[in-house]
Amino acid sequence: MSNRKYYLTTPIYYVNAAPHIGHAYTTIAAETIARLKRMQGYDVVLTSGTDEHGTKVERAAKAKGKTPKEYADIISADFQSTWKKLELQIDRFQRTTNENHARIVNELFERCLANGYIYKGTYTGLYAVVSEAFVNDAKPGDLDPETGKPYEEVTEENYFFKLSAFTERLLEYYEANPNFIRPDFRKNEVVAFVKQGLVDLSITRTSITWGIPVNHDPKHVFYVWFDALTTYMSAVDGEGRWPADLHLIGKEILRFHAVFWPAFLMAAGWELPKEVFAHGWLLFENDKMSKTRGNIVRPAPISETMGVDALRYFLLREIVFGQDGSFSFDALVGRYNSDLANGLGNLASRTLSMIQQYRGGVVPDAECDAAIGEAVTGGTAAALDAYEKFEFSRALEAIWNIISVVDKFIVERAPWKLAKDPHAQRKLDETLLTSAEALRVVTALVSPALPHAAQAIWRQLGFNEPVAALRTDALAWGSALAGQKIAEIKGVFPRLDLKPTVEKMQELEIVEKNRQAEMMGVPKTAEVAAAPVYIDIDDFTRVDLRVGQVKSAEPVKGADKLLHLKVDIGEAEPRTIVAGIALAYKPEQLIGRKVVIVANLAPRKLRGITSQGMIVAASLEGGAPVLAAFLEDVPVGARLK
RNA sequence: GCCGGUGUAGCUCAGGUGGUUAGAGCGACGGUCUCAUAAUCCGUAGGUCGGAGGUUCAACUCCUCCCGCCGGCACCA
Secondary structure (H helix, E strand, O other): OOOOEEEEEEEEEEOOOOOOHHHHHHHHHHHHHHHHHHHOOOEEEEEEEEEOOOHHHHHHHHHOOOOHHHHHHHHHHHHHHHHHHOOOOOOEEEEOOOHHHHHHHHHHHHHHHHOOOEEEEEEEEEEEOOOOEEEOOOOOOOEOOOOOOEOEEEEEEEEEEOHHHHHHHHHHHHHHOOOOEEOHHHHHHHHHHHHOOOOOEEOEEOOOOOOOEOOOOOOOEEOHHHHHHOHHHHOOOOOOOOOOOEEEEEHHHHHHHHHHHHHHHHHHOOOOOOOEEEEOOEEEOOEOOOOOOOOOOOHHHHHHHHOHHHHHHHHHHHOOEOEOEEEOHHHHHHHHHHHHHHHHHHHHHHHHHHHHHHHOOEOOOOOOOHHHHHHHHHHHHHHHHHHHOOOHHHHHHHHHHHHHHHHHHHHHHOHHHHOOOHHHHHHHHHHHHHHHHHHHHHHHHHOOOOHHHHHHHHHHOOOOOOHHHOOHHHHOOOOOOOOOEOOOOOOOOOOOOHHHHHHHHHHHHHHHHHHHHHHHOOHHHHHHHHOOOOOOHHHHHHOOEEEEEEEEEEEOOOOOOOEEEEEEOOOOOOEEEEEOOOOOOOHHHHOOOEEEEEOOOOOEEEOOEEEOOEEOEEOOOOOOOEEOOOOOOOOOOOEEO
16 A cells, blocks of 8 residues: 555535535546546545534524424435445445544634734624624514524624734645645636635534533634534544545635635644635526525435436536536537446447357457557547546546547457457457557546446456556556456446436436435424514514605615615605616616615715615525515605504 | 626637738538438538727737727615
8 A cells, every 4th residue: 555645535515405416526527636646646635524513503403393403413424325325435434423523623713812813802793694794784684685684783792813813824825735725716816715814713602502612701602613623634533544535515605715724724823725716507408596596406315316326427427627516407418428337338248249159258369559559648638637627527528538449449449340350369369458448548547537337347347456556657558458258238328218218217216305304303494483583562663664755866886786766755855765776677667667665774885876765676595686575655754564 | 877798600719019801619501421319521501700990011819989788896675
C-alpha cells in the first residue's frame, strides 16, 4: 500500500430534508474521485455525514412527537441507507451528534478563544428560523420570505468570531493558493465577496437547546456552521489525515467553506484544506428543484429501475462538472441506451461472444493491432487527464471515443468472415485479441465512474481480482490477455424501452416521496401546528390597510427590483411608495390600478427615496410578486378590516 | 445598477494567439453487415456562428454598442 494519502469529503447533509438526487450527485461525484485516487495509488478516505442540530430540527422533531435526537437518528439512517442502496463506498459517516465531534468543536473554540479571535457580545436582532441566521436588514414585522411568517425578535448574549480580522489573510491565501477554490469563476466570486470586508460572526446561541454545549460557557450551544464544518476534522479524528485534500460541495455553501472555515482554522492555528470544489446545481428540466414546485427527484427509483451505474453515468457524463446541469427522465434513458447499451454494453457483448464462438472462450495468442493500440493509448491519456481535472464528462467522452474506434475496427476486420476463411485464422486471432485488449483497457478506465458494470465485464473477461484493485499501470496497452479463459457472458446494460422505463421510475418516485413524507412527518403542516403565531384582533387593527390608486410609477435608478410609486389613498397628497415589484410589473401596467397599501408602516429610505408605506402582494416561490386586488370596484382610501 | 460568464445545426456542446467548403455526439432519414443488446458500420441532414456597427486584404474567432440568458454582489423580499 502506498503511503500517499488522500482525504476527501462530501458535505454533511442537513436532516431537515430527505435524501434527494442533489445529495446523491455530490456523493456520487465524490465517490468517483475516491475510486480514481485509489486507482492512482493513494490511500483514500472518503467521508460523508449528517448535520443534525438547530432550531429547525428541534421543531420538526417536536411536530413528530420525538426528541431531536430520535428524529435525527431516523433521517441520518435514511441518508446512510440511501448511500448503501446506491452502493456508494463511504469510509466514515460522521454525525454532528457523535460524541467525539463535540470534543473537537470545543477544541476549535478554545483555540480560537486562546488566540484572541473570539469575544463575547450581545446581539439584538431578528432571527429567521428557516435559514437559522440573524437578518440584518429586516425591520420588526417584516415577513420571512421563506415561511411567510414574521421574523422572531431575539436578544441574546453570543460569542462572536472575529471574522473581520481575516479579510487580508484570506485574500493573501487565495492569491498564494490559486487552486484552493475551484472552479475559477467561483474563486472570483469569493474574492469579490471578501474584498468588501468581512463582518464578525455570531457562533453561539443561548436561545437554542438542541446543539453542542460550549464547555467554556455551558449556557451556550454552538451555531450551525461552527459545529457543522468541524465534522471534517472529527470524522477522521486520530487518523492523522487532516488536512483534507478536497471538500466537494454544492455552490450554495461555498462561502462557508471558502471563507468561514479557513478563517476558523487560521484562528485556531490549524492547517487548511487543500481544495474546495463547488459543483453546480442539478435542475429538473431547467427548473430549480424545490419542495413547493414538487419536482424533487429521488435517486432510489432510478437506481432500482436502471441500476446505480446508469445514474452515475448520466450525472457524470451529461453535466459539465462545476456548472449547473439539467436532469430529465427522458435524457437519462436516452443516454443509457445510446451510450451504455449500444456503446459499452454492446462492445463487451460482441467481443466476448466472438471469442466464445470462434475460439472456445479462450483469448487467442497473436499480435495486437498497432493502430488500435495507439488510439487506445491516446484515448487513455486524454481520459486520465480529464479525470485529474474532475472533468468527468470529458473523460467519459474520451473513453467512448475509444469504444467507437474499436467498433469501427471490428466492422472493418469482419471477424465473422475471417472465421469462415481457413487462411485468415491468424488475422482473426489478431482481431479478437485486439478487441479484447481494448475492452480490457476501457473497462478499467471507466471503473471509477461505473464500478459495478466494470466489475461485471472484468469478471467476464476472465479476471478474478476485483477491478477496484487495479492501479493506473493496468491501463497500459498490450498486457497479457492471450490464453485467458473468459467467463460466462451476460449483458451488463440491457436496452430499455423509453416509455415503460420512465413510467416505472415515476411510479416508484411517488412511493418514495410518500415514504419520505411519512418519515419527515410532513413538515409543512407540522410546522404550522407546532408553532402557530396567533395575533388578536387588536394586533390586526393596528395594521392600517387601505385601498389606493396608483397615480404614477417609474423605475428607481440603480435598482432592478424597485418601482417608485405615487399612490392616492384619499389623503391630501398621494403617498410615495417604493415597492420591490419591478421584475413583475411594468410602470405603465400599474398606473390607475387599485392596490392595497399598508398605510402605517414606518417610513423607510430605499435607494434614497423615503417609502411611506408598503404595497401588499402575494409572495410566490421563485420571487415574482402578485398584487392584491378587488373584483368589485372600491373607493380610494377605503380601509380593510 | 456593478462584476463575471454566456448566446454556434432539433438537442448537448467543440471551435489557444483572426485566414481555404464552421465541427462532434445524440436525435431524424436512407443504406449496409450479421459477431453483438432491432445493436455496429456507412451516408445525408445545408446552422445569417444572438443583433448592429467597426478594425482588417480576411472575423465565429479582435473592438464598440444593443438584446437574451446564467451566476455573484448591491437592492428587494
